[in-house]
Amino acid sequence: MKAKARLSVDERWELVDEISKRVVLRGKYKHTLKDVLSDLSVRPATGIPFMIAVLYGFWMFFGAFAGFFTDGLAVPFFDDHYLPALQGAFPGAGPTMAESSPLYMILVGDPNATNCFEAFGVLTSALFVAFGVVLPAIVAFYLILTILEDCGYLPRLATLADTVLHKIGLHGFAIVPTILSLGCNVPAVYGCRVLETKKQRFMMMTLLGVFIPCAAQIGIMRELIPQYTGLILIYLFFGFFAMGALLNKLIPGRSPEILIDVPPYRSPQRSNVLRKLGLRVRHFLKTAVPFVILGVVVVNLLYWTGVIDWLSRVTEPLFVVWFGVPAATVGALVMAFMRKDMAVGMLGGLASAGVLSTGQLITSVVLVSIYFPCLATFIMIWKEGGTRDLLKSLGVLATSFFVFGGLMHAIVTLAGV
Amino acid sequence: MSGYAFAKVYFGVLGATILLFGILQFSTGLFGPELSAGILTVPQDVWSGLILFFAGLFVIDGALKLHDIHGLGKAVMGSIMLWIVAGCDIFARIMTPIFGEEGWVNAPNGFLSVFEPPYAPALFLLPFSLLIVHFMRKSG
Amino acid sequence: MKKILLVGNPNVGKSVMFSRLSGARVVVSNYPGTTVDYTKSRMRVEGKEYEIVDLPGTFSLEPKDKAEEVACKMLEEAKPHTAAVIDVIDATAVERGLYLTLELIERGYPVVVALNMSDAARDRKIKIDVKKLERILGVPVVETIATTGAGLKELVSKIGKAKPTDIEAVKRRLRREKK
Ligand SMILES: Nc1nc2c(ncn2[C@@H]2O[C@H](COP(=O)(O)OP(=O)(O)OP(=O)(O)O)[C@@H](O)[C@H]2O)c(=O)[nH]1
Numbered sequence A: 001m002k003a004k005a006r007l008s009v010d011e012r013w014e015l016v017d018e019i020s021k022r023v024v025l026r027g028k029y030k031h032t033l034k035d036v037l038s039d040l041s042v043r044p045a046t047g048i049p050f051m052i053a054v055l056y057g058f059w060m061f062f063g064a065f066a067g068f069f070t071d072g073l074a075v076p077f078f079d080d081h082y083l084p085a086l087q088g089a090f091p092g093a094g095p096t097m098a099e100s101s102p103l104y105m106i107l108v109g110d111p112n113a114t115n116c117f118e119a120f121g122v123l124t125s126a127l128f129v130a131f132g133v134v135l136p137a138i139v140a141f142y143l144i145l146t147i148l149e150d151c152g153y154l155p156r157l158a159t160l161a162d163t164v165l166h167k168i169g170l171h172g173f174a175i176v177p178t179i180l181s182l183g184c185n186v187p188a189v190y191g192c193r194v195l196e197t198k199k200q201r202f203m204m205m206t207l208l209g210v211f212i213p214c215a216a217q218i219g220i221m222r223e224l225i226p227q228y229t230g231l232i233l234i235y236l237f238f239g240f241f242a243m244g245a246l247l248n249k250l251i252p253g254r255s256p257e258i259l260i261d262v263p264p265y266r267s268p269q270r271s272n273v274l275r276k277l278g279l280r281v282r283h284f285l286k287t288a289v290p291f292v293i294l295g296v297v298v299v300n301l302l303y304w305t306g307v308i309d310w311l312s313r314v315t316e317p318l319f320v321v322w323f324g325v326p327a328a329t330v331g332a333l334v335m336a337f338m339r340k341d342m343a344v345g346m347l348g349g350l351a352s353a354g355v356l357s358t359g360q361l362i363t364s365v366v367l368v369s370i371y372f373p374c375l376a377t378f379i380m381i382w383k384e385g386g387t388r389d390l391l392k393s394l395g396v397l398a399t400s401f402f403v404f405g406g407l408m409h410a411i412v413t414l415a416g417v
Numbered sequence B: 001m002s003g004y005a006f007a008k009v010y011f012g013v014l015g016a017t018i019l020l021f022g023i024l025q026f027s028t029g030l031f032g033p034e035l036s037a038g039i040l041t042v043p044q045d046v047w048s049g050l051i052l053f054f055a056g057l058f059v060i061d062g063a064l065k066l067h068d069i070h071g072l073g074k075a076v077m078g079s080i081m082l083w084i085v086a087g088c089d090i091f092a093r094i095m096t097p098i099f100g101e102e103g104w105v106n107a108p109n110g111f112l113s114v115f116e117p118p119y120a121p122a123l124f125l126l127p128f129s130l131l132i133v134h135f136m137r138k139s140g
Numbered sequence C: 001m002k003k004i005l006l007v008g009n010p011n012v013g014k015s016v017m018f019s020r021l022s023g024a025r026v027v028v029s030n031y032p033g034t035t036v037d038y039t040k041s042r043m044r045v046e047g048k049e050y051e052i053v054d055l056p057g058t059f060s061l062e063p064k065d066k067a068e069e070v071a072c073k074m075l076e077e078a079k080p081h082t083a084a085v086i087d088v089i090d091a092t093a094v095e096r097g098l099y100l101t102l103e104l105i106e107r108g109y110p111v112v113v114a115l116n117m118s119d120a121a122r123d124r125k126i127k128i129d130v131k132k133l134e135r136i137l138g139v140p141v142v143e144t145i146a147t148t149g150a151g152l153k154e155l156v157s158k159i160g161k162a163k164p165t166d167i168e169a170v171k172r173r174l175r176r177e178k179k
């Protein structure tokens, strides 16, 4: 076959022009209400108040929906009926956890626990956290997110965020992975592919992995410390920007500007919303629930073999002095390797057993949030960025962990919580 | 055009009312105390107060040039913001007290009590704002 | 197995079309950059089985980011086994889409053009002379609405007719349409 002629970029655009001149006929077009609303939602003066309203609606819906299923249904069922029944019926219970059989310890947990956060067994805490707390949060979050995605609000949010994000060397469109990340970090890290340079991709993946908690984790935070969840989120966003600004200075490379493509508003189709919701819930059930269960088994085994006690003793000075939390938090940090939602759930158990004060709970929730991306995210960053980027990410992570954990300790102490 | 003259006054007044309640709600959110009068109660919430404040501004601004698509658009945006606040309130009402002390059991009584007054301003103003839908339809 | 590739700018409806044609479930959202990796599935056309692939959106065949890279790489690799490239164009932004179409034609891909979002184009009072466009490009052009499925049957019936053409011929035919 003979070599085909190739055009230069300019020649090609010229040809496009010639063709479209002959085939496209534009009639007189009057602005519709949709266009006006579209315009108003990207102009800062009107767009920012509207954005506040949208985010307010998002948060309130999330709280009411998750609260209904968790506080209204799951908590009474699990704590009042399921847990006592299981503790009574399961063979091998002793007067204390240590005197119970290993199987009892792993599956049921503490025979004297009065709630499912404290018990910490596979059939108690793991099931309760996965289905009673996190599942409703996931459904609520993705229901709203899907509607926002499908109507086309996200690129408008990106346009509004562009000015701020540019200050830290990111394109406004980075807000889209950030929002996705509030659902689950894994697809968000994947979504960083749309960023143009290696620098931007690395920065974004790292910042997402380090600072953005997922819906599962937010759901359980809202259950445990509803009055502080908002503040913790704001603190983490602050960390996101501070670290972003620093990385932007340190890392060589370009942060080019491109225009954000804003598609027209479209009305969400119910079938698509339901299909996507189904896809995401199924993804959660398939990838999260096994890790929650595995995590509880592993952590219980580590307790049983004394590894966690040893770790606690070794790291005690660091935790007590620098972060102001008891060394018992180490167990939760081990859990956080696998699932952060379950790790926060563990902290809730410690708090309800009186081991953690409210201030310490807040600090340790921040620690768990920053500390390490969950296993799935870790693998994703590795796959997308390679070993070098992963190691660099971990460096950023370790730094953030000490700085922002210590800072939170200071804040909590000063505020006297 | 007389339809529009009426609508301008109507949405002007509605916008001013939303604005006023927005300011009230915002400031009680910051400084307290909770205000209650008859079937109306102003929740102490800074955020929804702020949203209502801007919603009121947009509705007023839109009402002044309602015959124009740009004015209408602004009034619609303000109304949507009001609907978001009111919608959250309704949703929270439905979702919270159904179960009460006894779990699901007292649902029938609890369910009715959900819709009893007092109402937050956004909820109270919601029906009055629905007239905007008529104008949205008209613009196509 | 021969391949059918769905190619086009971001957010033009490739993934909706993919779900419709293959029955597979993929994520569809109203913003550019929803799809960042390829998805494969099967479909039958006139009794023959094909592999159909949904690709990330791209503006040109010279990739600007990693998602575009995935699309371009797949196009490159699949070239010998490609039965047809369904080039999805947003009918409300024909120019941007045509740029990619010309690139595809230059590189000798067998192209079928889907003028998608034709409902939105009609609302915006944009008329496109499909027959003329078809004559100029020398490849099948079909108006579609992926979300309702309108035009997809016709699109599928044209897959067999997709064959490479070259850019000099496009230029010649364009000159002929001039008068
Ligand atoms: N009105 C209208 N909307 C459409 C049509 N086809 C797709 N859409 C909408 O356009 C949006 C984008 O569709 P996708 O299928 O995700 O687009 P894509 O080309 O896969 O986008 P990327 O994966 O980002 O490249 C969705 O909101 C669809 O509902 C159409 O024919 N008419």
Ligand SMILES: [Mg+2]
Pocket (backbone or CB within 6 Å): C014, C015, C016, C027, C028, C034, C035, C055, C056, C057
């Ligand atoms: Mg797609």
